[in-house]
Amino acid sequence: MTRAEQAEQPRDKAVAVDYSWQTEASCRGVDAELFFPATDEEAGAAKSICETCPVRMACLAFALDRNERFGVWGGMTEKERARLSPAARESIRRQAAA
Numbered sequence: 001m002t003r004a005e006q007a008e009q010p011r012d013k014a015v016a017v018d019y020s021w022q023t024e025a026s027c028r029g030v031d032a033e034l035f036f037p038a039t040d041e042e043a044g045a046a047k048s049i050c051e052t053c054p055v056r057m058a059c060l061a062f063a064l065d066r067n068e069r070f071g072v073w074g075g076m077t078e079k080e081r082a083r084l085s086p087a088a089r090e091s092i093r094r095q096a097a098a
């Protein structure tokens with residue numbers, strides 16, 4: 001089970017959510033707690049898994065679209081995601097859709 005599968009259900013059930021990218025997630029089978037470090041300084045292990053994940057952009061776009069408030073998604077902590085500019089967010093969404 002991937003982290004996204006463990007996440008809460010879509011907030012707006014009227015909107016179809018694409019979960020197909022999860023089948024290629026590098027974190028499949030990895031303890032999900034690793035991706036919810038207490039501090040950003042403890043996020044290194046999770047980030048190292050994300051670094052080579054083939055679906056990193058899709059994962060990050062998923063977290064941004066859902067405004068995920070906790071955890072490492074797409075190699076970024078919640079604080080790092082919060083600092084992304086609107087232009088950066090749009091770039092990530094475009095890369096994920098490509």
Ligand code: SF4
Binds near residue numbers: 075
């Ligand atoms: S980018 Fe990280 S959290 Fe996202 S699917 Fe890949 S390994 Fe899992």
